[in-house]
Ligand SMILES: [Zn+2]
């Protein structure tokens with residue numbers, strides 16, 4: 570079928586992207602879903618920092634690539650092997666498919682699926698190959714999803730079904746921001762009663778971590794960012810304290826669980842320094858591959874502190890998304906508050922500039 574989508578033509582184009590237009594809205598040919606695959610009509614797709622990282626070259630991926638990995642939509646057709654999802658069902662896309670059979674999948678989310686990661690790196694679906702063509706030439710899939718488009722063909726193992734009462738924008742944000750930010754706490758360093766929780770970096774993932782931290786109700790929640798508007802929103806969402814990194818350092822504020830969700834080295838060092846004795850730093854941001862931090866191993870040893878890395882919040886999406894839906898239904902996880910703007914597909918380059926400037930929380934493309 571013919572679809573319309575935002576294709577990244579080249580990486581590391583000059584800023585502003587509104588002028589250099591690294592993404593073009595193209596007509597593409599989408600193949601029928603193969604065995605175990607679904608055709609999904611996209612309803613909402615969020616712009617995440619990991620999309621920007623492909624655009625600006627921090628995360629090198631093959632181009633041309635149809636971007637977008639945080640999305641929700643409705644199943645319009647199923648492939649010949651008849652996956653266990655009915656036509657018409659709403660699904661949340663998840664950006665790391667899980668084959669269910671490899672050593673990574675056996676780790677219960679602690680490490681990524683091995684064939685899933687390989688397919689993502691190759692810009693293919695989990696069963697191999699690409700379903701996207703433009704003028705006869707193949708276009709790469711982004712993380713098995715490619716959701717900045719009217720439709721997508723995805724592997725059954727790249728989606729989690731949700732009920733119709735979960736609105737598309739909420740469902741979309743569950744798939745990356747909430748899975749990652751929430752999982753950093755729930756899966757990687759579950760806080761104990763009385764533990765203080767600090768989140769450094771209040772983008773979509775960090776703010777989702779704040780929401781989940783507040784919903785846990787275990788202890789003080791401290792939000793950290795350089796942008797005053799984000800600190801104000803974190804307070805509105807229930808954070809007890811909101812501080813700049815400079816204030817954290819000056820006041821010597823610490824927490825037992827500290828989530829770093831900014832993806833830069835200064836934030837990582839702030840997070841490590843603010844981790845209390847016996848506490849854990851969880852890092853979920855994705856800095857440039859050659860970035861290096863300076864930390865004191867002695868401080869880790871002497872104070873019994875840990876640093877753990879967490880990709881996609883060490884999530885098992887089929888296990889974790891229903892839990893976040895339950896919290897959302899109970900009114901304890903107001904995920905819609907993370908949506909800062911609704912935009913059209915044509916605004917995508919401008920929206921990337923907004924994201925790069927650190928203004929946007931979650932801009933969601935609605936179809
Ligand atoms: Zn993401």
Ligand SMILES: [Zn+2]
Nearest residue numbers: 668671674682
């Ligand atoms: Zn696997």
